[in-house]
Amino acid sequence: MKFVNDICTTTLEVKQSKFISYLLPYSKFDTTLESLKKENPKARHFVVAYRYLNEFNQIVEHSSDDGEPKGTSGKPTLFVLQGAELINSCVITVRYFGGTKLGTGGLVRAYSDACNMVLEEARLIEYKEEIEKKISFEYSNIRIVEYESSACGIEIIEKIFDIATMYKIKGSESDMNRFLQKMERLVHMAE
Numbered sequence: 001m002k003f004v005n006d007i008c009t010t011t012l013e014v015k016q017s018k019f020i021s022y023l024l025p026y027s028k029f030d031t032t033l034e035s036l037k038k039e040n041p042k043a044r045h046f047v048v049a050y051r052y053l054n055e056f057n058q059i060v061e062h063s064s065d066d067g068e069p070k071g072t073s074g075k076p077t078l079f080v081l082q083g084a085e086l087i088n089s090c091v092i093t094v095r096y097f098g099g100t101k102l103g104t105g106g107l108v109r110a111y112s113d114a115c116n117m118v119l120e121e122a123r124l125i126e127y128k129e130e131i132e133k134k135i136s137f138e139y140s141n142i143r144i145v146e147y148e149s150s151a152c153g154i155e156i157i158e159k160i161f162d163i164a165t166m167y168k169i170k171g172s173e174s175d176m177n178r179f180l181q182k183m184e185r186l187v188h189m190a191e
Helices: 027-038 074-083 102-121 138-153 173-182
Strands: 010-012 018-025 045-053 060-065 091-098 128-137 157-162 167-173 187-189
Touching: 018 027, 018 102, 027 045, 027 060, 027 091, 045 074, 060 074, 074 091, 074 102, 091 102, 102 167, 128 138, 138 167, 138 173, 138 187, 167 173
Parallel strands: none
Antiparallel strands: 010 018, 018 091, 045 060, 045 091, 128 167, 128 187, 157 167
């Protein structure tokens, strides 16, 4: 499975209709859709498809045709995301109608092609299941903890400075084990 971290966009033109596709992280879906609707008031359709992992590690999928004939835009876009095994990602395609009707087959092709184009331009990242841990350590060891966490690919989510310094960290299981082994003398598991 793969995902994206950045917003990527491409434009496809078919018989004077413009299909502007945006591929972005699912976490930015609502705000991006809202701002695209404000930026493109003359656009006819805002077709969406997304896939994300919920808290139970299940894939949740959704698509919307947004006024296009049923099954001609949202579903084909979702099928492309499924085929690319993308998760925690979404595609929003903004359509400006060019005056020529494309028919159901033409719409399916146009939305699929627009989604494939934006996937080709994007930098896809391999997904690794991540785990979170809380660690505590002496304040004087902050520099080494932050250096080693970065070197091991561990993300620091939260920093708490109290009697002991506590960090909430996140990373893949293998990266987490490597980090904790390196730091076993300086870091303790916290709760």
